[in-house]
Amino acid sequence: MLKNIFLLLALSAVIGPACMAQSYDIVIKGGHVIDPKNDIDAVMDVAVDGGKIALVQKNIDPKQGIQVVDAKGMYVTPGLIDIHTHDFYGTQPDHQYEDGNLGISPDGFTLRNGVTTVVDAGSSGWRTFPTFKAQTIDVSKTRILALLNIVGEGMRGGYEQNLNDMDPKMTALVARRYKDIVVGIKLAHYEGHDWAPTDRAVEAGTLAGGIPVMIDFGGSNPPLSIEELFMKHLRPGDIFTHCFGQLGSREYIVDLQTNKVKPFVYEARKRGIIFDVGYGGISFAYSQALPATKEGFFPNSISTDIHVGSMNDAMKDMLTCMTKFLQLGMSLHDVIQASTSNPAKEIKHEELGNLSVGADADIAVLSIRDGKFGLFDYTGYKVEASKKLECELTVRAGKIVYDLNGIASPVYPPKKVALSKQATLKGETH
Numbered sequence: 538m539l540k541n542i543f544l545l546l547a548l549s550a551v552i553g554p555a556c557m558a559q560s561y562d563i564v565i566k567g568g569h570v571i572d573p574k575n576d577i578d579a580v581m582d583v584a585v586d587g588g589k590i591a592l593v594q595k596n597i598d599p600k601q602g603i604q605v606v607d608a609k610g611m612y613v614t615p616g617l618i619d620i621h622t623h624d625f626y627g628t629q630p631d632h633q634y635e636d637g638n639l640g641i642s643p644d645g646f647t648l649r650n651g652v653t654t655v656v657d658a659g660s661s662g663w664r665t666f667p668t669f670k671a672q673t674i675d676v677s678k679t680r681i682l683a684l685l686n687i688v689g690e691g692m693r694g695g696y697e698q699n700l701n702d703m704d705p706k707m708t709a710l711v712a713r714r715y716k717d718i719v720v721g722i723k724l725a726h727y728e729g730h731d732w733a734p735t736d737r738a739v740e741a742g743t744l745a746g747g748i749p750v751m752i753d754f755g756g757s758n759p760p761l762s763i764e765e766l767f768m769k770h771l772r773p774g775d776i777f778t779h780c781f782g783q784l785g786s787r788e789y790i791v792d793l794q795t796n797k798v799k800p801f802v803y804e805a806r807k808r809g810i811i812f813d814v815g816y817g818g819i820s821f822a823y824s825q826a827l828p829a830t831k832e833g834f835f836p837n838s839i840s841t842d843i844h845v846g847s848m849n850d851a852m853k854d855m856l857t858c859m860t861k862f863l864q865l866g867m868s869l870h871d872v873i874q875a876s877t878s879n880p881a882k883e884i885k886h887e888e889l890g891n892l893s894v895g896a897d898a899d900i901a902v903l904s905i906r907d908g909k910f911g912l913f914d915y916t917g918y919k920v921e922a923s924k925k926l927e928c929e930l931t932v933r934a935g936k937i938v939y940d941l942n943g944i945a946s947p948v949y950p951p952k953k954v955a956l957s958k959q960a961t962l963k964g965e966t967h
């Protein structure tokens with residue numbers, strides 16, 4: 538005991554008395570906080586402690602922080618939420634997005650983009666979810682939630698056409714068993730001219746306690762009516778992803794004759810249907826997005842549909858998708874809202890996507906770079922942008938997990954200081 542006291546005395550003499558009074562793990566100073574859920578859009582400081590948001594207010598004393606982040610001239614937002622991703626990477630030959638080589642290992646692509654929560658969009662189904670959980674969800678820094686595919690095996694290429702493996706009861710059972718992780722049901726890629734897969738996905742969502750479905754309206758020949766989808770088959774709160782897609786085998790939201798959003802789309806939005814970007818490889822076309830946004834039709838949520846293909850093509854990453862909507866005239870506030878509190882609400886996890894005191898400390902520090910940037914879609918249509926979002930720093934569960942330019946000081950939390958703080962908390966300062 539005596540030895541410990543000597544050690545602490547020696548430590549405090551070295552570090553100085555100011556450090557002993559530190560009450561926060563991190564203080565983020567001088568950034569412009571945009572927290573749409575809490576209606577904050579102003580220069581504020583943010584303090585983080587014990588993995589939680591401790592304080593958001595003007596002028597928090599930087600001496601209170603073990604690490605201090607200089608965010609002057611930057612934007613401080615809740616950690617971004619990307620609700621359409623494919624994270625079930627693996628080594629099974631020909632399994633594509635289900636334990637195959639088209640999925641990504643999320644931590645390598647999320648944290649450096651300010652993304653702290655992803656929703657895997659149906660890569661796994663009820664049969665394969667436990668494998669996905671063990672090999673990806675449980676070992677990632679990124680918070681991974683999941684939509685269960687209505688297909689029991691998940692997104693295993695041509696297998697997705699197998700109507701016999703679309704079991705609403707088993708899907709709902711597994712969704713309920715893992716209700717902290719499974720936030721909805723996914724239907725994707727089905728090519729038959731048949732409503733059964735949609736209806737089974739909705740049935741699974743209802744049986745699982747009223748969780749939403751996300752529909753990637755595959756492509757049938759002839760295309761199924763999206764008016765019928767929105768008004769007759771989906772429930773309020775269900776999500777239409779790839780909302781700015783324009784493929785021959787799918788009906789799309791902008792009428793190419795009039796170049797206007799079809800009137801029933803507004804009716805659907807009034808009914809509570811959610812329009813999500815799900816950018817993907819070929820699921821975003823400026824020929825849809827330009828006329829739609831010109832008349833003020835913006836997405837409820839911005840998401841990437843990131844996989845090995847899309848991330849190396851026009852989509853790139855979450856911040857590039859967000860930059861595209863800034864360029865299309867969406868305000869920065871609304872872009873942040875569509876990437877934080879809106880998706881949190883859509884997946885019924887409103888504890889996420891905000892900077893409320895007591896919330897998990899998931900934070901993105903972003904800057905807007907001025908310059909000449911080219912944005913394009915998969916058809917080769919290109920627009921020029923003069924501003925681009927860039928991730929400066931990411932905090933996940935109260936720890937700095939990415940820092941582009943070393944704006945945290947010190948860059949790494951010193952162990953000695955952490956030790957003295959622990960001692961302070963235990964009252965062992967004398």
Ligand SMILES: [Zn+2]
Nearest residue numbers: 621623658842
């Ligand atoms: Zn997808």
